[in-house]
Amino acid sequence: MFFTYLRRELRRRRKAALVVASGLALGIALVIVVNSASAGMQQAQGKVLESLYGLGTDMTVTKAAPPPSEGGRERPRFNFDAQDGDETQSSDVVMPQGFETLASSTVGKVADQTGVAGAVGGLSLSVLKVDGEFKPGEFAPRENTSGGGGGGGAGTGEVRGGGANFDVNSYTVYGTDTAHQDLGPLTSSKITDGRAFETTETDAKVAVVDSAYAKEKKYKVGSDVTIKGTKFEIVGIATADSGDASANLYIPLKQAQTLSDSKDKVTTVYVKADDSQQIAAVKSAVQKNIPGTTVTTSADLADRVSGSLSTASDLATSVGKWLSIAVLIAAFVVAGLLTMSAVTRRVQEFGTLKALGWKSGRVTRQVVGEAMVNGLVGGALGIAVGVAGAYVLTAVSPSLTAEVGSAAAGPGGGGGGMIRAGGPAGQAADKAIEIALTAPISAATIALAVGLAVTGGLIAGAFGGWRASRLRPADALRRVE
Known part of the structure; x- marks a missing residue:
C-alpha cells in the first residue's frame, strides 16, 4: 500500500517533484565539481613539489650558502692561455649551485635518525661554458703624409682589426647516487629512450639527459657530451612528469x-620518513642532532607555491566551497518549503485519509517517503551533472602556472627570491612550471553526493512531515464543497 500510493502520488505531481529534485541536483553537482577541482589542484601542487625533490621524498636537508663577504662562493672566473694566431678558446666553470655543500657523512647521520626510512645525497651543479676565439690584430705601418723626403720613423704604425667573439652557455647538472636511485629529483622523470643508470655505475662516465635539453642540443642515446674536458656517453633520455626537469x-x-x-x-640530502605522520618529529630530530642544517618538508614547500595554481586553489578552497555550501543550504531550504507547500495544498487529501483511519505517523511516513525519493532522484541527477562537469574540466585541462619560493639564502640560494620549480637546489626562476588541471572524481566524492541527497530528502521530508502531522480531519471536512 505504501509503495503503491507513493508511486501514484509522484506520478501525479511530476512537475513539483522535478522542481525539488532539480534544486537538490544543482547543489550536489556544484559540490562534486568543486571537490573534484580541489583534488585536481592538490594533485597538481603535488606534481610541482615532486618535480623539485622527486617522488617519495618527505623532506630535504641542506645548508644555506653564506654571502661572499662571509666566506661564501665567489663569482666564477675564466682564464684563457695566450696563443698566437686565430685560436679557439674554451673554458668551463663547474660549481655547486643553490646551497652550501655538506659532507657526504651527513647522509649517514641523517639516515641514523629515528623515523628515517632512507636518505640519499645529491650534488646540484651549475656549469658555465665560455667558448669562442681571439683574433689578433695586424700591424700596419703609418703612411708618410709629409711633403719632404723624410718618412715616418722606423717601427711606427698601428694595429688594425682583431678582437674576440665568445659565446656563454649555462646548464645544470645533477650528481645522483646510482646505487640508491629511489630518492632524488631524477625519480620525477621517466626514461623514454635508452636506459637508466645501473647500480654499478657509481663512477662511470655516463649521463642521462633531459628530453627537452636533448631536443635543443640534438643529443641522442650514444652521443657524447663534454663537461670540463671530460666526455660522458649519453645512455638515456628522461622526460619529466611535470613538464619541467x-x-x-x-x-x-x-x-x-x-x-x-x-x-x-653533497648539496642536498633527500629523506624518506618511516611514517608520514611523524615527519614533523623527524624534522625536529634532524635539526637538533645535525646543527647548521636547514630541513625543508613538503608542507614547507607547499606554503611557498605561488602563481595561478595557488590563486585557483585558494579560490576553490574559500569561494568555491563556501559557494557550494550556500547553494546546498538554499536547495535544502527550498526543497523543504516546496514540500511543505505541497502538503498544504493536499490538506483535503490527508484530512480525508485521517478520517478514514490513517494515523498521523502513517501520513508523515508517506510524506517523508515521497521527499526521500525526490532527494534520491536529485542526487542521481546531481551526480550525473557533476561527473559531466568534472569530465569537461579534465577534457579542457586548463593550464595553471606555479612557482616555489626558495628556502635558501645567500648567493645561488635565491636570497629569499624564487627558484624554478624543477631545480633541485635553488635555481633562479627563469620561467614558471605549467601544470594541466584535472578534476578526478573519487569514491569519497560520490559517497558525499549520495549522503547529501539523502540529507536533502530527510530535510524536505521533515518540513512536510511536520506540516502533515498538524492536519486534522475537520480541516478536510470544512473544505469539501
Missing part, C-alpha cells in the same frame, strides 16, 4: 664531485 644532465655523484672539486660533498 630538475636538471639538464644527470651524471654519477662521484663524477659530479670530481668535476666541481667537491670530493665527498
Whole structure:
C-alpha cells in the first residue's frame, strides 16, 4: 500500500517533484565539481613539489650558502692561455649551485635518525661554458703624409682589426647516487629512450639527459657530451612528469664531485620518513642532532607555491566551497518549503485519509517517503551533472602556472627570491612550471553526493512531515464543497 500510493502520488505531481529534485541536483553537482577541482589542484601542487625533490621524498636537508663577504662562493672566473694566431678558446666553470655543500657523512647521520626510512645525497651543479676565439690584430705601418723626403720613423704604425667573439652557455647538472636511485629529483622523470643508470655505475662516465635539453642540443642515446674536458656517453633520455626537469644532465655523484672539486660533498640530502605522520618529529630530530642544517618538508614547500595554481586553489578552497555550501543550504531550504507547500495544498487529501483511519505517523511516513525519493532522484541527477562537469574540466585541462619560493639564502640560494620549480637546489626562476588541471572524481566524492541527497530528502521530508502531522480531519471536512 505504501509503495503503491507513493508511486501514484509522484506520478501525479511530476512537475513539483522535478522542481525539488532539480534544486537538490544543482547543489550536489556544484559540490562534486568543486571537490573534484580541489583534488585536481592538490594533485597538481603535488606534481610541482615532486618535480623539485622527486617522488617519495618527505623532506630535504641542506645548508644555506653564506654571502661572499662571509666566506661564501665567489663569482666564477675564466682564464684563457695566450696563443698566437686565430685560436679557439674554451673554458668551463663547474660549481655547486643553490646551497652550501655538506659532507657526504651527513647522509649517514641523517639516515641514523629515528623515523628515517632512507636518505640519499645529491650534488646540484651549475656549469658555465665560455667558448669562442681571439683574433689578433695586424700591424700596419703609418703612411708618410709629409711633403719632404723624410718618412715616418722606423717601427711606427698601428694595429688594425682583431678582437674576440665568445659565446656563454649555462646548464645544470645533477650528481645522483646510482646505487640508491629511489630518492632524488631524477625519480620525477621517466626514461623514454635508452636506459637508466645501473647500480654499478657509481663512477662511470655516463649521463642521462633531459628530453627537452636533448631536443635543443640534438643529443641522442650514444652521443657524447663534454663537461670540463671530460666526455660522458649519453645512455638515456628522461622526460619529466611535470613538464619541467630538475636538471639538464644527470651524471654519477662521484663524477659530479670530481668535476666541481667537491670530493665527498653533497648539496642536498633527500629523506624518506618511516611514517608520514611523524615527519614533523623527524624534522625536529634532524635539526637538533645535525646543527647548521636547514630541513625543508613538503608542507614547507607547499606554503611557498605561488602563481595561478595557488590563486585557483585558494579560490576553490574559500569561494568555491563556501559557494557550494550556500547553494546546498538554499536547495535544502527550498526543497523543504516546496514540500511543505505541497502538503498544504493536499490538506483535503490527508484530512480525508485521517478520517478514514490513517494515523498521523502513517501520513508523515508517506510524506517523508515521497521527499526521500525526490532527494534520491536529485542526487542521481546531481551526480550525473557533476561527473559531466568534472569530465569537461579534465577534457579542457586548463593550464595553471606555479612557482616555489626558495628556502635558501645567500648567493645561488635565491636570497629569499624564487627558484624554478624543477631545480633541485635553488635555481633562479627563469620561467614558471605549467601544470594541466584535472578534476578526478573519487569514491569519497560520490559517497558525499549520495549522503547529501539523502540529507536533502530527510530535510524536505521533515518540513512536510511536520506540516502533515498538524492536519486534522475537520480541516478536510470544512473544505469539501
